Amino acid sequence: MEKSKILEIVRNKIIEKIQKFENLIAETRASSNDTKSSMGDKYETGREMLQQEINNLQRQLNETLGQQSLIHKINGEPSLKVQNGALVKTDKGLFYISASIGEIVLENQKIMTVSAESPLVKAMAGLSKGQVFSINNVNQTVEEVW
Structure with missing residues (x-):
């Protein structure tokens, strides 16, 4: 079994995940801008909830970017022992x-x-x-x- 094929699949899945999080963040920010209202406290609560969601998505995006960084350090070389990339x-x-x-x-x-x-x-x-x-x-x- 070729490790290079496995590594390529993993890289592609991480790229897809990053794109998904970036799109979700952009959509959430856009909906945050659309929640203009004269409802006072309800408006602020809604904006705060959206901001918390953006923060959560940003955290997940950062974790996925960290995975991507790790994956770039892995090569397809054979391993003799259990280690990263094996x-x-x-x-x-x-x-x-x-x-x-x-x-x-x-x-x-x-x-x-x-x-x-x-x-x-x-x-x-x-x-x-x-x-x-x-x-x-x-x-x-x-x-x-x-």
Whole structure:
């Protein structure tokens, strides 16, 4: 399985997420400008709620931009141990260590994208083929690292 294809899928999903957040922020700002009213306190409450929504979307956008920055540092080179950018097969599943964007499917195989900060990756960090680790009292064996 080509890691470069997986990396490209992850990059594209992050770009889509960034565009979605930028569009939502722009739409929310536009609706904020449209809420002009002579209702006094209700007007201010509505504007404050919209501003909180903008702040929430901005926070999510910043997190996604951080994921994008991390992804740009990953190359498609083979890995010998579990680290950022590695594709890891355990007896429980296939994991791509990069940004956590959920499950992707490539060549009819489900691959879970996980962050290097996740408990799973922390438990298996630095391991290589054949080594065993435990998470939540469940042992897993690293079957392959690409």
